[in-house]
Amino acid sequence: MKKIGKGLSNGAIKVFLLFTIGILLYSCDLEVDPRQTTRTSDALKSLQGMEQALNSVYGRLRALDHYGRDMFAKSDALSDVGFATGNSGRLVPENDNVPNAHFSSGFWQNAYAAISELNLILDQIEKGVSGASESDLSRWEGEAKFLRALFFFDLVKVYAYIPTAVYQDGVVDQGGIPMPLNAVFIADIAYLNEYPRATLAQNYSQIISDLNDAVGLLQNSNRQGTQFASAGAAFALLSRVALYNGNWQTVLNASNSALNSSIGELLSGENYVLGWEASVHPESMFEVRIQTPDESLGQDVSLQATFNTILDLSNKNVRGGWGDLIPSPIVLDLFGLAPNQIGNPASDNNNWDVIRNQDIRARLYTTGNNQRFARRQIECMKFLGKNGFDYGDNIPVIRKSEMILNKAEAYFQLGRETEALVELNAFRALRGLGPVVFERQLILEEILIERFKEFAFEGQRFFDLKRNGRDIDKRSFLGPNDFVAFEDFRILAPIPQREVELNSNLNQNRGY
Numbered sequence: 001m002k003k004i005g006k007g008l009s010n011g012a013i014k015v016f017l018l019f020t021i022g023i024l025l026y027s028c029d030l031e032v033d034p035r036q037t038t039r040t041s042d043a044l045k046s047l048q049g050m051e052q053a054l055n056s057v058y059g060r061l062r063a064l065d066h067y068g069r070d071m072f073a074k075s076d077a078l079s080d081v082g083f084a085t086g087n088s089g090r091l092v093p094e095n096d097n098v099p100n101a102h103f104s105s106g107f108w109q110n111a112y113a114a115i116s117e118l119n120l121i122l123d124q125i126e127k128g129v130s131g132a133s134e135s136d137l138s139r140w141e142g143e144a145k146f147l148r149a150l151f152f153f154d155l156v157k158v159y160a161y162i163p164t165a166v167y168q169d170g171v172v173d174q175g176g177i178p179m180p181l182n183a184v185f186i187a188d189i190a191y192l193n194e195y196p197r198a199t200l201a202q203n204y205s206q207i208i209s210d211l212n213d214a215v216g217l218l219q220n221s222n223r224q225g226t227q228f229a230s231a232g233a234a235f236a237l238l239s240r241v242a243l244y245n246g247n248w249q250t251v252l253n254a255s256n257s258a259l260n261s262s263i264g265e266l267l268s269g270e271n272y273v274l275g276w277e278a279s280v281h282p283e284s285m286f287e288v289r290i291q292t293p294d295e296s297l298g299q300d301v302s303l304q305a306t307f308n309t310i311l312d313l314s315n316k317n318v319r320g321g322w323g324d325l326i327p328s329p330i331v332l333d334l335f336g337l338a339p340n341q342i343g344n345p346a347s348d349n350n351n352w353d354v355i356r357n358q359d360i361r362a363r364l365y366t367t368g369n370n371q372r373f374a375r376r377q378i379e380c381m382k383f384l385g386k387n388g389f390d391y392g393d394n395i396p397v398i399r400k401s402e403m404i405l406n407k408a409e410a411y412f413q414l415g416r417e418t419e420a421l422v423e424l425n426a427f428r429a430l431r432g433l434g435p436v437v438f439e440r441q442l443i444l445e446e447i448l449i450e451r452f453k454e455f456a457f458e459g460q461r462f463f464d465l466k467r468n469g470r471d472i473d474k475r476s477f478l479g480p481n482d483f484v485a486f487e488d489f490r491i492l493a494p495i496p497q498r499e500v501e502l503n504s505n506l507n508q509n510r511g512y
Contacts, residue, residue: 044124047131050140053121057147058227058288059295060114065106067288067395068297071154072459073306073325074103079462080474081452082325087309087373088300090324097472097484100512103158105496111151116184118148123183135220142217146229146237149210150397152179153241156203157463158493159509163200164246165469167487174507176203196505204245211238215257226280227289227394232261236285236398239406244467251410255403258285264400268430273363279387283399290392302391303383307457309368312384316349319371321391326377327365327456329477334453335362337378354378360432361453380457401430401454408447417443424450466491 043049062068076082077094084095093101121144125137132140160176161167178195179202198206214234221230235258242250259266264285267275275282290296299305305321312318327337336357343351349369356362368379383393408423420443425435427450438446451464465472466486474482484490489511500508 044121045130047129047136050121050124050129050132050136053117054140054143054147057114057117057121057144060110061150061288061397062290062295062297063106063110064297064301065104065110066154067397069301069303069306070103070107072303072395072457075459075462076457077325078102079465079472080328080330081456081461083328083477084325085323085374085377088322088324090301090306090322095325095474096478096482097474097490099490100494102490102493105498107158108155108496108499111155112178112180114151115148115180118144118151119181119183122148135222138217139221139223142214142221142231142234143223143229145210145217146214146234149207149214149234149241150237152177152203152207152210153237153244156200156207157244157466159495160197160200160203160492162244162463162467163204164244164467165486166200167469167491174509176200178503178506179203179206181206194505195503197507204241207241208238208245208247208250211241225289226263226284226287229286230261230263232258232263233286233398235261236263236400236403239403240398243406243409244463246413248410248413251406252414255407255410258403259400261285266400266404266430269360269432272360272431276364276382277386280394281396281399283401284394284396285398285400287397288395290387290394293389293392296389296392298391302393303395304385304391304393307383308379308381309371309374309377310349310379310384311390313366313381316352316367316369319369322372323368323374323377323379325457326368326379328474331453331456332378334449335359335365337362337365339367339376339378349376352376358432359453382457396458401427404430405447405451405454409444412444412447420447 044053060066064070073082073091074094077084077091078097082091082095084091086092122141125141125144129137129140156177161173166173175197176199177197179198180195211234214229215231215238218229218231218234223230226233235254239251239254239258242248242254265282267283271282281287296302297305299321302321306324307326308321309319309323310316311320332338337354340353340355341351342353345351349367352367354366356365364381365378366381367376368374370376383395385391386393404423404427408420408427411417411420411423417439421436421438424443424447428435431454436446448464448468452461455461462472469486471486472484489509492509494512495506495508497508500506
């Protein structure tokens with residue numbers, strides 16, 4: 001582990017060493033890099049301390065249990081996007097939807113530790129920060145509220161039903177998630193063990209409130225880079241949250257505002273493929289930034305290692321990661337993918353590629369290699385180490401093209417089928433596909449198929465099925481028992497048992 005005093009000012013050391021409340025609140029054994037530890041309220045009273053505090057919360061998004069891997073890889077393993085190869089044994093239980101094989105206790109602990117830190121930050125902003133301007137205070141508050149909304153949203157969509165599809169509302173569901181909103185200091189830690197689960201309505205109302213605040217507070221922010229919250233990113237996240245909450249007009253309004261913002265750009269055709277070769281995806285409205293090799297999760301569990309056996313496309317014979325999760329036969333069929341020998345000898349992995357259909361997204365798949373127990377499988381190339389070092393891809397959390405699909409779905413739900421079809425065909429055109437003509441329910445089905453194809457290996461399919469009350473059907477490629485009905489308890493993740501035991505007011509999800 002890196003020495004925390006190296007290269008840091010006294011103020012930064014104070015930030016790193018003293019302010020450990022977030023870890024104490026939610027986990028006694030959570031391992032956190034010193035650059036990501038939390039700060040005391042005294043450290044937050046300075047400009048430098050506040051900047052360090054926010055940056056460390058951004059750093060929490062890189063955790064393995066969050067966007068570092070699980071929000072994308074576990075979600076797609078749980079759904080019908082991925083096939084777990086067993087090359088390393090990782091993600092096989094999740095792919096088989098084994099009870100308790102779901103999001104980990106680390107996901108819960110890391111997210112709530114971040115929320116605790118953000119509550120302390122917001123409390124100090126209200127009290128004042130020495131030397132801070134009004135623009136500083138507005139930006140900090142806007143970023144903190146955006147991040148709190150994101151962490152709450154990720155938690156509630158994992159551990160609770162989604163408002164557009166709740167199984168036996170009030171009968172078998174346990175509501176939403178605990179929602180601490182106040183700063184809690186060392187003397188008040190025990191108080192956190194009394195938080196019950198809020199209702200879904202309360203959770204989503206708070207998330208939407210935070211995002212609306214963030215939009216206003218960040219309008220004049222001059223912080224550069226899509227790794228930081230912005231008004232455009234807040235509009236984009238609001239569009240997604242409203243989609244999950246069934247606020248269809250809000251989806252339209254927020255999507256239009258996001259599309260009109262200067263954050264991110266829509267890509268089409270060849271530019272879309274090239275976008276995945278850029279270190280910063282041009283479509284990104286908000287992304288998790290991996291800036292140094294130390295921030296990478298490495299050759300075993302990073303997204304690149306999880307999805308690929310190759311290190312880069314220049315030589316497929318060089319061993320990369322494990323390729324633990326590859327496209328399911330359903331995805332292969334959507335893009336017309338099959339292995340294709342393009343040269344001799346057949347033993348050379350560089351002499352293999354895939355045949356594919358005309359969908360431009362099919363260009364994001366190729367064959368891997370036969371190293372580390374792999375069998376020259378077809379792999380997704382969205383994450384192939386584009387930051388100048390291996391296993392270090394930035395992670396797009398929200399891309400601008402999502403806004404068009406969100407609009408199409410909102411128009412459909414509002415009964416405006418003609419406009420829904422216009423948006424759907426506008427999106428298809430971006431991906432090199434001709435227009436379609438459908439009516440009624442078939443329009444929604446086509447929108448969901450486009451979402452399936454667009455966000456494969458970006459972790460959205462599981463939640464798209466969940467928010468529409470759909471079953472997870474993997475019988476065609478995993479066997480007759482690989483079917484999870486929407487009514488099945490495995491749709492929800494188990495709340496960490498340690499949290500349930502510590503908090504008498506916290507109800508466990510059914511079945512666990």
